[in-house]
Amino acid sequence: MRNYLTFKNLHLQSTPLLLANVWDVNSAKTMEDLGFSALGTSSAAVAHTLGYEDGEEMPFEELLFMVKKIAAKVTIPFTVDIEGGYDRDISGIVSNIKKLHDIGAFGINIEDSVIENGRKILPADDFGQKIAAIKKLLHEQQTDIFVNVRTDTYLLPVPEALAETKKRVRIYEEAGADGVFVPCIVNSGDIKEIVSNTGLPVNVMCMPDLPAFNELAQLGVKRISMGNFVHSHMANKLKETAEAIKVYQSFKPLF
Numbered sequence: 001m002r003n004y005l006t007f008k009n010l011h012l013q014s015t016p017l018l019l020a021n022v023w024d025v026n027s028a029k030t031m032e033d034l035g036f037s038a039l040g041t042s043s044a045a046v047a048h049t050l051g052y053e054d055g056e057e058m059p060f061e062e063l064l065f066m067v068k069k070i071a072a073k074v075t076i077p078f079t080v081d082i083e084g085g086y087d088r089d090i091s092g093i094v095s096n097i098k099k100l101h102d103i104g105a106f107g108i109n110i111e112d113s114v115i116e117n118g119r120k121i122l123p124a125d126d127f128g129q130k131i132a133a134i135k136k137l138l139h140e141q142q143t144d145i146f147v148n149v150r151t152d153t154y155l156l157p158v159p160e161a162l163a164e165t166k167k168r169v170r171i172y173e174e175a176g177a178d179g180v181f182v183p184c185i186v187n188s189g190d191i192k193e194i195v196s197n198t199g200l201p202v203n204v205m206c207m208p209d210l211p212a213f214n215e216l217a218q219l220g221v222k223r224i225s226m227g228n229f230v231h232s233h234m235a236n237k238l239k240e241t242a243e244a245i246k247v248y249q250s251f252k253p254l255f
Helices: 002-009 025-033 043-049 060-071 090-102 124-140 161-175 188-196 213-219 229-248
Strands: 017-022 039-041 078-081 107-111 113-115 119-121 146-150 179-181 202-205 223-225
Touching: 002 146, 017 025, 025 039, 025 060, 039 043, 039 060, 043 060, 043 229, 060 078, 060 090, 090 107, 090 124, 124 146, 124 161, 161 179, 161 188, 179 223, 188 202, 188 213
Parallel strands: 017 039, 017 223, 039 078, 078 107, 107 146, 146 179, 179 202, 202 223
Antiparallel strands: 113 119
């Protein structure tokens, strides 16, 4: 319970929680040393690090391996992106969440879309029932963990995205979600309206047009994620550096 409440309280501050998304031990330790309050694994970044594409192509056992390594080396709270749960049965999803909880995870992200011949968003009521069942089973197993529900209404071409998001957030809140994550939303008016229509802490993600952190705080956002963008930026820098070494036939680009 202590871990759950510790992490939950980070979402109740006047200043949004800036979540440092990581993909291995080195990135996690670096973010901790820089003074970030909490970490979150990026499923895409971890998958790419291990040679997989995002979308649950990475076996859960390999995600668990990486999370165990990170958990052994950091002391600050961390949450794990489990995409759709790495299973389609409630019992399997809860089993995976419990394994993460038992090695020290304070929270998880679970999303309302799946990749089956492309990414598709699931019916809102069906997914709400899934969240309610997951929360019920976790409670029965005395597994207290922050369940952040991601809705992909702005990531996918969903008609009337704002209205659909408000509907889904209401359903997920009633189902017992601890927080709601709306990746790819950038419009200040939309963010404000979603925040004002829920009691849950609202989580947004790094995007080119995302408002600055101080504006997000004024809008009532409680959590800001980096997603896989820091990892992608570093991968691009690696490519640029390696290309420069080839062009200059020297290691001077490193210095």
